[in-house]
Amino acid sequence: MKDVRNVIVIGSGPAGLTAALYTARANLKPVVVEGLEAGGQLMLTTLVENFPGFPKGVMGPELMNDMRAQAEHFGAEIVRAQVTSVDLMTRPYVVRTPDAEYRCRSLVIATGASSRLLGLPSERGLIGRGISTCATCDGYFFRGHDIAVVGGGDSAMEEAVYLTRFANKVTLVHRRETLRASKIMQDKARANPKIAWILNSEVEDIKASDKGEVVGMVVRNNQTGERQEVPVAGVFVAIGHTPNTALFRGQLELDQNGYIITRDGSKTSIAGVFACGDVQDHVYRQAITAAGTGCMAAIDAEHYLDNIPEHLASV
Ligand code: NAP
Numbered sequence: 010m011k012d013v014r015n016v017i018v019i020g021s022g023p024a025g026l027t028a029a030l031y032t033a034r035a036n037l038k039p040v041v042v043e044g045l046e047a048g049g050q051l052m053l054t055t056l057v058e059n060f061p062g063f064p065k066g067v068m069g070p071e072l073m074n075d076m077r078a079q080a081e082h083f084g085a086e087i088v089r090a091q092v093t094s095v096d097l098m099t100r101p102y103v104v105r106t107p108d109a110e111y112r113c114r115s116l117v118i119a120t121g122a123s124s125r126l127l128g129l130p131s132e133r134g135l136i137g138r139g140i141s142t143c144a145t146c147d148g149y150f151f152r153g154h155d156i157a158v159v160g161g162g163d164s165a166m167e168e169a170v171y172l173t174r175f176a177n178k179v180t181l182v183h184r185r186e187t188l189r190a191s192k193i194m195q196d197k198a199r200a201n202p203k204i205a206w207i208l209n210s211e212v213e214d215i216k217a218s219d220k221g222e223v224v225g226m227v228v229r230n231n232q233t234g235e236r237q238e239v240p241v242a243g244v245f246v247a248i249g250h251t252p253n254t255a256l257f258r259g260q261l262e263l264d265q266n267g268y269i270i271t272r273d274g275s276k277t278s279i280a281g282v283f284a285c286g287d288v289q290d291h292v293y294r295q296a297i298t299a300a301g302t303g304c305m306a307a308i309d310a311e312h313y314l315d316n317i318p319e320h321l322a323s324v
């Protein structure tokens with residue numbers, strides 16, 4: 010079948026575009042279905058200072074546009090569409106978009122994870138301008154400021170403790186009295202004198218200045234109904250992530266939180282299907298680690314295609 014592709018990459022963040030670059034340079038003519046949030050989470054950031062090779066930092070969208078151009082330069086075909094379904098139970102694999110149906114011998118899944126947000130009207134517009142979902146990425150910008158972390162899980166504790174390296178004071182806001190975080194993480198956070206606690210409370214609004222920078226938040230105690238305005242320069246939302254794996258549920262092995270399980274590099278539970286980036290990583294979640302695993306998936310796909318059984322290669 011002439012229209013069977015060697016590799017389809019689903020997703021166009023650092024993982025997907027690195028997989029595309031490597032498979033393109035291996036002359037596998039990859040097709041990248043970029044998804045609705047083309048470029049991934051870095052498109053929502055401003056200055057990225059922790060991607061090696063940019064001593065003065067690089068704007069997230071600029072980095073992603075360059076990665077895309079680099080993959081295209083070597084022959085990756087990028088399709089502007091969202092995948093609506095996949096069939097991994099047949100060979101070749103089938104990938105459907107609203108307008109087309111693609112078939113492929115190997116598949117690289119790089120659909121990422123989405124940070125959960127609070128759902129406030131002001132939230133999306135202030136991401137990268139004082140609201141962040143990544144302490145490792147943005148903590149440095151808040152040296153000497155008062156900031157807040159929202160959430161009661163391990164991520165919130167970890168981020169709050171990490172942020173005390175930079176911030177003057179970190180206020181942790183959690184919607185219940187009891188924290189969800191493990192005891193060891195709670196103890197570490199509670200022992201830190203730079204962390205203040207507002208429990209049984211929800212962030213109702215995040216206030217911005219005329220310049221569009223965060224200046225404070227309105228917090229409502231859900232037991233008493235009392236509201237307070239807390240001046241902060243930044244709000245880190247750490248209420249969990251959702252891996253984008255709905256397409257693969259029932260076809261690939263997922264962990265209890267819905268992340269794709271990879272073994273032996275980027276291999277999933279189906280031969281010829283590889284996963285990279287945040288869709289299979291709830292620990293590191295960095296652009297550079299996503300790019301690294303994208304490279305691994307490309308090399309794994311290349312090896313797979315080199316050794317593909319004859320009867321599968323001919324389809
Ligand atoms: P999580 O454990 O699901 O915790 C999410 C927290 O956010 C919960 O406290 C939850 O409140 C709160 N929350 C959820 N939706 C909210 C909303 N709309 N408004 C306000 N608060 C909301 O997520 P996570 O902390 O990202 O951790 C995910 C997994 O990674 C966990 O298994 C965790 O153990 C692991 N992890 C481990 C480490 C480590 O060991 N170093 C570090 C980070 C993460 P409720 O408690 O009321 O539900």
